[in-house]
Every structure is written in structure tokens, then in C-alpha cells.
Amino acid sequence: MLEIRNLSKRYPNGVQALKGINLTVATGMFGLLGPNGAGKSTLMRTLATLQLPDSGQVRFNGNQVLRQPQLLRPVLGYLPQDFGVYPGMSAFSLLEHFALLKGLSDKKARRRQIDALLELTNLSRVRNKAVSGFSGGMKQRFGIAQALLGAPKLLIVDEPTAGLDPEERNRFHNLLSDLSENTVVILSTHIVEDINNLCPDMAILAQGEIIARGAPDKLTAMLNGRLWRSQVEKKQLNACLARHQVVSHRLVAGRVEVRALADACPAAGFEPVQPDLEDAYFSLLNGHVGSASGPGKNLLPETVIPAEAS
Numbered sequence: 001m002l003e004i005r006n007l008s009k010r011y012p013n014g015v016q017a018l019k020g021i022n023l024t025v026a027t028g029m030f031g032l033l034g035p036n037g038a039g040k041s042t043l044m045r046t047l048a049t050l051q052l053p054d055s056g057q058v059r060f061n062g063n064q065v066l067r068q069p070q071l072l073r074p075v076l077g078y079l080p081q082d083f084g085v086y087p088g089m090s091a092f093s094l095l096e097h098f099a100l101l102k103g104l105s106d107k108k109a110r111r112r113q114i115d116a117l118l119e120l121t122n123l124s125r126v127r128n129k130a131v132s133g134f135s136g137g138m139k140q141r142f143g144i145a146q147a148l149l150g151a152p153k154l155l156i157v158d159e160p161t162a163g164l165d166p167e168e169r170n171r172f173h174n175l176l177s178d179l180s181e182n183t184v185v186i187l188s189t190h191i192v193e194d195i196n197n198l199c200p201d202m203a204i205l206a207q208g209e210i211i212a213r214g215a216p217d218k219l220t221a222m223l224n225g226r227l228w229r230s231q232v233e234k235k236q237l238n239a240c241l242a243r244h245q246v247v248s249h250r251l252v253a254g255r256v257e258v259r260a261l262a263d264a265c266p267a268a269g270f271e272p273v274q275p276d277l278e279d280a281y282f283s284l285l286n287g288h289v290g291s292a293s294g295p296g297k298n299l300l301p302e303t304v305i306p307a308e309a310s
């Protein structure tokens with residue numbers, strides 16, 4: 001169990017990256033979804049004990065992580081957004097190097113674990129090849145192998161599928177999903193589909209605040225019966241944006257598909273549409289529905305669990 005209480009961080013340039021974050025995360029896959037600059041990496045680095053917040057507490061299985069990071073590190077796996085590798089070092093040698101740094105001192109046990117992780121991440125075939133020459137997908141799988149050294153109980157993965165092709169992404173998802181059975185896995189991403197596919201529980205982070213928390217289908221359900229779709233010409237888009245509560249718009253075969261929120265059909269040409277997580281995400285981000293303090297506060301449905309009370 002991971003407990004985050006009142007976590008705040010302001011960088012020296014004045015940016016307030018985290019504003020009193022409260023979250024409790026149990027074993028399984030937890031998605032942290034947010035746009036660029038929301039504060040996801042700041043939160044991930046703080047949980048990984050790589051940087052300190054200005055205030056707040058983090059506890060993992062009862063231990064105070066910020067005060068005693070040495071208690072978390074042996075059971076922590078972290079895959080950062082970008083990680084460098086020593087040029088020319090093979091996958092095996094690099095894993096051995098990380099394993100030693102992680103304190104896996106028994107040579108036989110260490111090598112057994114490295115072999116198993118290379119197998120798990122489908123890298124046995126290239127174990128003696130330089131990681132610096134790997135494709136993006138292979139590098140990410142190597143990243144997860146190093147994060148899994150020491151069989152972590154808390155696994156933090158920051159934007160893991162950016163740049164992966166669909167096949168690699170699928171493989172990576174399956175791997176994460178298998179791992180989450182007895183581990184707290186926190187997946188931070190701006191890719192809604194990744195969260196939808198993988199996470200039974202999630203939170204949305206925007207401008208350093210948790211604006212919603214709950215199961216993806218519960219967050220989506222708050223839009224049931226209130227989402228409408230229409231296709232308009234590009235030149236009509238601005239008028240449509242001005243007139244309706246537009247959640248999103250995208251080009252479909254040269255025309256613009258507009259999705260809007262309304263309690264009843266907003267205009268001729270609109271038809272009801274089944275909401276998905278992306279609709280819920282945009283609605284919450286734009287304040288059409290959601291957070292207790294946001295612009296849509298009077299629309300707060302019971303299914304959206306706002307940020308936990310401090």
C-alpha cells in the first residue's frame with residue numbers, strides 16, 4: 001500500500017509542480033494520467049526517492065519513504081521517462097552492473113535473476129549486444145528488466161510506451177499487467193488508451209493537482225446520456241465551439257467530428273454517443289465536469305471521487 005499525503009513541490013524558477021497531492025494506491029495497476037507539464041514526472045521522481053518535495057509525506061507499507069529512503073530502495077523498481085545507457089555495454093553486463101548497485105551480491109542468484117529477466121522481456125537473443133544499439137521497443141523492455149531487478153514491490157513506470165510501435169506496446173502492456181498481480185505498479189502517461197487498457201484504478205493530474213480519481217469506467221459513466229456527436233464543416237467549427245460545450249473535435253475524412261456535452265440534444269444534426277475515457281478526460285481537464293473546486297463543480301457526479309481529503 002502506497003500512501004501519499006499533502007505532497008507539494010515548487011521549483012526554484014517558481015513553477016508549482018505539485019499542489020498538495022493526496023493518493024492511496026493498493027496492489028495492482030494504477031494509472032496516473034495527465035497532459036504535458038501536469039507534474040507526473042515530478043511525482044514519479046519523488047516517489048522513486050530521487051528528489052524531495054517541499055512538504056508532505058509518502059509511506060509504503062507503513063515506512064516513511066522520504067525520511068528513510070533506504071527502506072524503499074531495495075523494493076523499488078523505476079523506469080524513468082528517459083534513461084541513458086553506457087555506450088557499447090551489452091544488455092547482460094549492464095543488468096549485472098545495475099544488479100550489483102541494487103545489492104544483489106550472490107553471483108549465482110544474480111545471474112539466475114538476470115537470465116530470467118532477459119527471458120521475460122524477450123531479450124535473451126540479444127543479451128550480448130550493446131543496449132545503445134537497441135530499437136526503442138527493445139530499450140524499453142531493457143528498461144523494465146532493470147526496473148525488475150530485485151523483484152520490486154513498488155514499480156514506477158513513467159511514460160513507458162511513448163515511441164513504441166503497436167506490437168511492442170502490446171507486448172509491454174502484457175508484461176506490465178502480469179507484473180501487477182502482486183506489485184503496486186504506477187503507470188504515468190498522457191496516453192488515455194494505455195490507462196484504459198491496463199488500469200482498474202486511476203487518477204487524473206492537471207497543473208499539479210489530482211482532479212479526479214476512480215475506476216476508468218466510473219469516470220466514463222458520468223457522461224452517460226449527456227454526450228452528443230455531430231459532423232460539421234471546418235468553417236463552422238468556431239461557431240460550434242462558441243455555441244456548445246465542446247469536449248473534443250477531430251478530423252474524420254476531411255470533416256470535423258464534434259463531441260459536446262448537454263443534458264438534451266444540443267441542436268439539429270447531433271446524435272447521442274457512448275462516452276469513452278478520452279471524453280471523460282477532456283471533460284475533466286476542461287472543467288466541464290469534475291473536480292470539487294473546478295468550474296464544473298455543480299456537475300460533480302457521485303461516481304467521480306475527487307482528490308482525497310488531507
Ligand SMILES: Nc1ncnc2c1ncn2[C@@H]1O[C@H](COP(=O)(O)OP(=O)(O)OP(=O)(O)O)[C@@H](O)[C@H]1O
Nearest residue numbers: 011013015017034035036037038039040041042043
Ligand atoms: N527541474 C525543474 N526545474 C524547473 N521546473 C521544472 C523542473 N522539472 C519540471 N519543471 C516544471 O514543472 C512542471 C511539471 O513538470 P513535470 O515534468 O513533472 O510534468 P509532466 O506531467 O511529467 O510533463 P511531461 O509529460 O511533459 O513530462 C512543468 O511546468 C515543468 O516545466
